[in-house]
Amino acid sequence: MRSLGKAILFALAILAAAPAAAQDTGAAPAPDSRAQATNPAPPSTLSPAPTAVAAPGVTPLDPVRLEAFVDGWMTDAMNRAHVAGASVAVVQNGQVVLKKGYGFADLNPRRPVDPDRTLFRIGSVSKTFTWILVMKEVEAGRIRLDRPINLYLPEKVRLPGRLREVTVRNLMEHTPGLEDRALGQLFENDPRRVRPLDLYLRQERPGRDRSPGILSSYSNYGVGLAGAAVALGEGKSFERLVEEDITLPLGMRYTTFREPRPERRGLPAAMPAALRPHVSAGFGWRTAGFVENDYEYIGHIAPAGSASSTAGDMSRYMLMLLGDGSWNGATVFGPVAARAFRSPLRQTTDGMNGWAHGFIVYDLPGGHKGYGHDGATIAFHTKMVVVPDLGLGVFITTNSENGHRLSRAFPDAVVQHFYAQPQTFPRPPSRELGQSADMFTGSYLTTRRANGGLEGFVGLLVGASEVVVQGGRLLTGQGGEVKSWVPDGPLAQGRFIATTGNERLFFRLEDGRAVSYRDEMNAFTMKRAALTERASILALGAGLTVFAAVATFAGLALRNRRELRQNQIQARASMVQTMQAGLWIAAFGLFAAFADQALDIQKVMYGWPGPLLIAASACALVAAALTLVTIAALPAVWQGGRRVDSWTAPRKTFFTLTVLIYALFSVLLAMNGALEPWSR
The missing domain is CATH 2.40.128 (Lipocalin)
Incomplete structure (x- = not known):
C-alpha cells in the first residue's frame, strides 16, 4: 500500500500538465520564422504595472558568482535526486545573466543539454501562455472576467446544468468547483489516442464537486476550457494562436505546443521536423540506473501543459513578463494584463497564493514577491518565477521523475543566497x-x-x-x-x-x-x-475481512464431525460464505498485485485502470452482492435450534459475525467507489 501511495500520489498530485488540441490543418511555422506583434493593447483604465527594473539599492547579480553558485547547487542536487538533465536561465534588468545546460538530453547515444536548443516539456508553465491569451482578449474587450465561460465556448463543449455559472475568473483562480480526474486520460503514450481539444473537453468532462468561487482546487480541465474560448474567439487553433501572438513575436524559435507525432486529419499540425531532433527524452531512476520513459502526449489538452521550450527561449519570455508585456520591440500584451499578472484575484492570508490572474504568487526569501508557475509531467519538472522588485527572472527545467526536488527549490535558493539574510535551521520546537x-x-x-x-x-x-x-x-x-x-x-x-x-x-x-x-x-x-473516508478505517475493515475469510477456510479443515451437522439452508449458506471468502481473498491479492505494478508510474497513468484493478473490484462487488444472500439466510440459520441436523451455537455466532463484517466492509467500499469495476 505504501508503494501504491508513492506512485499514484506522484501521478495525481504533481500532474500540472495540459489540455487539448483544436482544428488546424495548416503546416506549423518553421522554427526560424519571424512575425511582428499585430494586436497592440488599447489604452488601459488601470494604472500602469510596476516597473521591471530592480529597485534602487538592489545589487545586480554578478554573472561569475552566480554561475559558480548555480554550478555547485545543480551538481549536488542532480546527483542526490538522480536527475539526468536540466537547463536553467536567470535574467535581470533586461539582460540574460546565466543560461546553461546540465547533464544529458539523451543517454544512448549521449547528447548534452544545450540551453538554446534542447526542448524540455514545461508542464503547467504552459498555462501562463493561456492566461496571456485570455488577458489579451480581455484587453480587447472580447472577454469579460465575470461573465460565464459558456458565452465564449463552442456550443458542443459548453458546461451543462449548474456548471453553467462558472466564470472566466473562476477558471483563472482555479475555483470552478470541478472534481479532478487525471488517470488514463491526461497523459497518453500512444499518439493515436490524442484527440482534438473540443472532443477531449466533451468526453472527459469532470463532475461538479462544489459551487464555483468557493475554494481553490487546481483544475487542468478548467484551463482547457479557457484555451478553447480564446481559440474560438480568434477562429484559429490554440497552437497557432500561441505562435502568432507570443512565440514568433518574441523570437522563441524553439518553443512549441505541438508534439512529435504523425500528422492526422482533424488535429493541429504536429511539431516541425526541424525541432524533433532537439527534444529531450524523459527518464526514471531505477535500481539499474536511468530508464527512458515513453513520450508524454498532452496535445489533447494543450492549453494546460503541452508546451516544450528551452532555457534560452524562456529567458526571452521572462524578460517580456518583467517588461510589462514588451521586449525587444515586440509587444505581447498591454498594461491591463501586466498589472493583472501581479494582482491576486483571491483575498488570502498573508503568505498564501491568491492566483494573480492565473499566475502563482510566491513568497520568496527576504520578503520578496514572485510571480510565475510550476509545471510537471511524469518525467519533466519546471518552475518559472519573475521577481519585479529585483528585476529578476529564474527558470529551471529537468527531464527526470525526481526533478521536482530541484525545480521547487532552485528559485528560492538563488534569491536566498543573493538577496536574503542567512537563516539557521532547523527551527526550534514549540x-x-x-x-x-x-x-x-x-x-x-x-x-x-x-x-x-x-x-x-x-x-x-x-x-x-x-x-x-x-x-x-x-x-x-x-x-x-x-x-x-x-x-x-x-x-x-x-x-x-x-x-x-x-x-x-x-x-x-x-x-x-x-x-x-x-x-x-x-x-x-x-x-x-469523515469516518468512512479514513484510510485507518478502511484498513481496519480490510483486516477484519481477511481474518474472517481465512477463518472460514480454516473452519472447513478443523471442524469435528458434530460441527459438520447442518440442515439444507445452513449448508447452502455455508457454501455462499465460502465463496465470499475466496472472492475477498482474490480481491485483496489482485489489489496487492496492482499496488506492486504501481511502482511504475507510467503503468498507472497509461494503463488505468488495468485488468488487475478491474478484476479486484469485480471480485469485491460479487462478494458484496453475496452478502445480501447470507443476510437473508440469517433467520433460517438460527432457527435450527439444538436439533441433531443443526449447527452449534458457536458456529452460528461466527457465521453471523462474518456476515456483519462483510456487510459493513461492503458498505464502506460502495460509499468510496471501490465496487464499480466499470468505472475509470
Missing part, C-alpha cells in the same frame, strides 16, 4: 504546540481528487494526510513523504512554517480545532476526513 496537539492531529483528505469510481477510491487512499504532533513539531505525512513544521505566530492563527525551509501551512480553526489546512500554493484544501 512547547505550546506540544500542549495543544489535539487542535491539529487527525486524518485529512485532499479536495483535489475524483468524486467516485475507482479513481476516487484510489485517490482516497493516496490523497490522505495524517497530521501528528511530536516533540513540539507538527508532522504531515502524505504518500510516504513526511514534512515537519513549527508555529509561525500564535497557535490561534493556525500558521506554520517548515522547520528546514520557508514553506508555509495554514490551518482553518473552528471552535479551537482545525477543520482543514492549505499550503502556500493554495491549489487544494486538506479537509478533516
Whole structure:
C-alpha cells in the first residue's frame, strides 16, 4: 500500500500538465520564422504595472558568482535526486545573466543539454501562455472576467446544468468547483489516442464537486476550457494562436505546443521536423540506473501543459513578463494584463497564493514577491518565477521523475543566497504546540481528487494526510513523504512554517480545532476526513475481512464431525460464505498485485485502470452482492435450534459475525467507489 501511495500520489498530485488540441490543418511555422506583434493593447483604465527594473539599492547579480553558485547547487542536487538533465536561465534588468545546460538530453547515444536548443516539456508553465491569451482578449474587450465561460465556448463543449455559472475568473483562480480526474486520460503514450481539444473537453468532462468561487482546487480541465474560448474567439487553433501572438513575436524559435507525432486529419499540425531532433527524452531512476520513459502526449489538452521550450527561449519570455508585456520591440500584451499578472484575484492570508490572474504568487526569501508557475509531467519538472522588485527572472527545467526536488527549490535558493539574510535551521520546537496537539492531529483528505469510481477510491487512499504532533513539531505525512513544521505566530492563527525551509501551512480553526489546512500554493484544501473516508478505517475493515475469510477456510479443515451437522439452508449458506471468502481473498491479492505494478508510474497513468484493478473490484462487488444472500439466510440459520441436523451455537455466532463484517466492509467500499469495476 505504501508503494501504491508513492506512485499514484506522484501521478495525481504533481500532474500540472495540459489540455487539448483544436482544428488546424495548416503546416506549423518553421522554427526560424519571424512575425511582428499585430494586436497592440488599447489604452488601459488601470494604472500602469510596476516597473521591471530592480529597485534602487538592489545589487545586480554578478554573472561569475552566480554561475559558480548555480554550478555547485545543480551538481549536488542532480546527483542526490538522480536527475539526468536540466537547463536553467536567470535574467535581470533586461539582460540574460546565466543560461546553461546540465547533464544529458539523451543517454544512448549521449547528447548534452544545450540551453538554446534542447526542448524540455514545461508542464503547467504552459498555462501562463493561456492566461496571456485570455488577458489579451480581455484587453480587447472580447472577454469579460465575470461573465460565464459558456458565452465564449463552442456550443458542443459548453458546461451543462449548474456548471453553467462558472466564470472566466473562476477558471483563472482555479475555483470552478470541478472534481479532478487525471488517470488514463491526461497523459497518453500512444499518439493515436490524442484527440482534438473540443472532443477531449466533451468526453472527459469532470463532475461538479462544489459551487464555483468557493475554494481553490487546481483544475487542468478548467484551463482547457479557457484555451478553447480564446481559440474560438480568434477562429484559429490554440497552437497557432500561441505562435502568432507570443512565440514568433518574441523570437522563441524553439518553443512549441505541438508534439512529435504523425500528422492526422482533424488535429493541429504536429511539431516541425526541424525541432524533433532537439527534444529531450524523459527518464526514471531505477535500481539499474536511468530508464527512458515513453513520450508524454498532452496535445489533447494543450492549453494546460503541452508546451516544450528551452532555457534560452524562456529567458526571452521572462524578460517580456518583467517588461510589462514588451521586449525587444515586440509587444505581447498591454498594461491591463501586466498589472493583472501581479494582482491576486483571491483575498488570502498573508503568505498564501491568491492566483494573480492565473499566475502563482510566491513568497520568496527576504520578503520578496514572485510571480510565475510550476509545471510537471511524469518525467519533466519546471518552475518559472519573475521577481519585479529585483528585476529578476529564474527558470529551471529537468527531464527526470525526481526533478521536482530541484525545480521547487532552485528559485528560492538563488534569491536566498543573493538577496536574503542567512537563516539557521532547523527551527526550534514549540512547547505550546506540544500542549495543544489535539487542535491539529487527525486524518485529512485532499479536495483535489475524483468524486467516485475507482479513481476516487484510489485517490482516497493516496490523497490522505495524517497530521501528528511530536516533540513540539507538527508532522504531515502524505504518500510516504513526511514534512515537519513549527508555529509561525500564535497557535490561534493556525500558521506554520517548515522547520528546514520557508514553506508555509495554514490551518482553518473552528471552535479551537482545525477543520482543514492549505499550503502556500493554495491549489487544494486538506479537509478533516469523515469516518468512512479514513484510510485507518478502511484498513481496519480490510483486516477484519481477511481474518474472517481465512477463518472460514480454516473452519472447513478443523471442524469435528458434530460441527459438520447442518440442515439444507445452513449448508447452502455455508457454501455462499465460502465463496465470499475466496472472492475477498482474490480481491485483496489482485489489489496487492496492482499496488506492486504501481511502482511504475507510467503503468498507472497509461494503463488505468488495468485488468488487475478491474478484476479486484469485480471480485469485491460479487462478494458484496453475496452478502445480501447470507443476510437473508440469517433467520433460517438460527432457527435450527439444538436439533441433531443443526449447527452449534458457536458456529452460528461466527457465521453471523462474518456476515456483519462483510456487510459493513461492503458498505464502506460502495460509499468510496471501490465496487464499480466499470468505472475509470
